[in-house]
Amino acid sequence: MFYTVRSRLITIGILLVLSVWALIPTNTTQRVRDAATGRMKDTTVRRVPINLGLDLQGGIHLALEVDQSKGPVPDPADAIRRAERVVRTRIDEFGVTEPVVQVVGNNRLIVELAGEKDPARAKGVIQRTAFLEFRITDMKNLFRDALPEIDKALRQAGVKPAGEGAAATSVTQLFGADTAKGKAKHPKGKPAPKDSSDANAPGPLSSLLFQGQLPGEYLVPEEQVPVAESLLARPDVRRLIPRGIELKWGNEVSSRAARSYRALYAAEDRPIITGEELQDARATRDPLTNQSVVNFTLSRRGGRIFERETGRHVQDYMAIILDGRVQGQPPIIKGQIGQHGQIELGAKPLQEAQDLALVLKAGALPAPLTIIEERTIGPSLGQDSINDGIRAGIVGVALVVLIMVVYYRWSGALAVSALTLYVLFTLAGLAAFGFTLTLPGLAGLVLSVGIAVDANVLIFERIREELQHGKLVRTAVDEGFTHAMSAIIDSNVSTALTAFILYLVGTGPVQGFAITLIIGIAASMVTAIFVVRTFYMIWLQRRPDMATLSV
């Protein structure tokens, strides 16, 4: 098949063209977030189509699993598959090139965001299970009415009121004026909170709570939050929390009078609607008030339910609960809402509205996810690695070239020119099969240049031996190639086998190493044997009477 120089050259030519073609910079579409509008837009980047690993271009690698620490999830494998879809939607909106979202095994999700610079934000968006519910707050103050009972039970259990301020009242009217204003503003409001003096003697729990501005809103001093949390988690307390009421913490800390408070909301345990019905959410800035708002659209079914529920709850406060945390202060329902609604975020930055919209839109995770592995590589470190790797590669290859040319002279030069083809083929192989070049892969590439010439060394040594035995140049070359073949195949197969195992059990970077090594071995077989042989054939054809060989 390859007996003539011509057919060999054609083969090499085809390989060369294919390789160059595989490496021609192509246009890659990239979604990026437009800073001005907050919308996603597509941009086109022209680059060499070799995937760089996260360790080279910087980025975030996350491994997530279904979090079962807070209660078992019935079908984690199904949950993770659904989570994959949700996370993928969110990531697509996030705007990174070629994100990886992939289920590994049956309960693990791998997320890789190349080039992402803000790990905290990315993790936030991914991990937010975004279980969204709208619930009406405890308008009838059922929880507050139950506080005396709870306090009594706690006292009986021997719990002492914490803090020095637990003197007289139970639920302290911290912001009495505000509440009054609120009442005045909403004459149609539910029964006003009972006067705080009605409450009983100081209680272990009630002394921690201050009545907030809205019905069902309580403020807990930040430093007391753990105490309140542990009290509320007690079984005897939980039994006494009124039926139909659930307590939810707010997501942010507000500070009044030099103290920080966290809001605790008593809300109905039945959501009027959940995120499942949500179809779209968009963040905008209201041009008139300059406030950030999120406009949302519900499904038709959701719209009907929402219309009915909001109709029943006009002037009630609706807590937006995301993953069990009340988002901001519950807004008031100003009137019946159908399929389209709006959440006003006030003076909050647009970014926050955008993130909320993103999470609402991308849907809810079926189960909470916990991060079991995280790797973040800054882009500058990745660039440093590339530079270092290339520098080491150039020096290493230069040394190999030097050794080969000095030692084998013209034959060495042939091997070296084949080596350039080798590097080209290897890179083209990575590009063509869509493998990723990682930092260890770069090392593998450099290393395999050293190993690649081994085949030529074996051949050249054999040719030298044959020449020494007095063979003619042409025969010596033939014999050299033939006899060295078994050793070359042996050595390459043994290296390829270990590399293959490494690929099977390794993770990202190590797999990159194994792949480069395997492709490198394949390419070196082609160049060291086929290409160098062809060079020899041309050489001998041009000087058929060659009596000596520069080897």
Added chain:
Amino acid sequence: MIRLFANANYDFIKWRRWAYGLTAAIIIPGFSLFLVRGLNYSIEFTGGTLIQVRTPTPVGTDRIRGALDAAGIHDAEIQEFGAPNEYVVRTRLGATGTRAEGTSEATAAAVDSALAHGLGAGQYSVGRTEAVGPKVGRELQGKAFLAIFFSFIVTLIYLAFRFEWRFGLAAVLATFHDILTTIAFIRYLDLEVSLVVVGAVLTMVGYSLNDTIIIFDRVRENLRKFRRQNLYEILNLSINETLPRSVLTHGTTMATTLALVLLAGEVLRPFALVMTFAIFTGTFSSIYIAAPLLMYVEKRWPGQDARGARAFRSGSAVPLESSQPPSPPAPGGSRSKAAV
């Protein structure tokens, strides 16, 4: 034209006992140290966190330790990493792995905020962060073990297929020797054992095996060619014949690994060091371990014509009696064939 070790005729096998002594002197202390203190496993295996930070000017590990201590993080290792203004902060999960998943990630955040407090927010930049939960660490340990185990199995199958079992046994034992010396080497230098380093060890296994195979290939060829020589002589002859190739190949490979050690940066350095050492030990074991072992195996379980049994008859190199040895050419003989 340059020829290294052309037509060399060293009696390598004669020095085998010295070689055993030398390699034992490396392995025994190193391996004992390994048994007592274990290896410096990377957080990939132990679970934990790693944060690499760069400061505009060198601040010293003491200041970083101070910042972490102030934040209540006491069990962190702090190291300069390649440059005086690069540092790596590691915290490992306890060996028991009792801490819950997700805590290593929280620790990473805690270290970051401790540094922000201690050094000032703009005074450092985080190059990379790794947080590995105990579960992933345990899995990776299992995977690394499996990788080494399977590569041995596959290697054995390949050798069984390629050579008769006596050769295979000698080659595997020599490879096992390489793993022991490499563990000792890693222990002496206290290199961090990451999955990439395990990768280097496996590559080393392939490389060293390859070297042994090339010598054994020659041994097999010579056994057919020179029927009257004993194994001792055949082994020496084969090693000598393949010596130029060994020198050249190891030279080029070493050139690339040394370039990696010196230039490829701190992350790859343990990998590159292990590979460099692997070339040494692979070459050494192919000559001084695999070949003599083959002789012992042949002596203990003689093959076809029991040539191994004759191996110990001669104590030193015996001139080849064959009628067609690759006798050293007369100066200017075949050498004149080559262009100078």
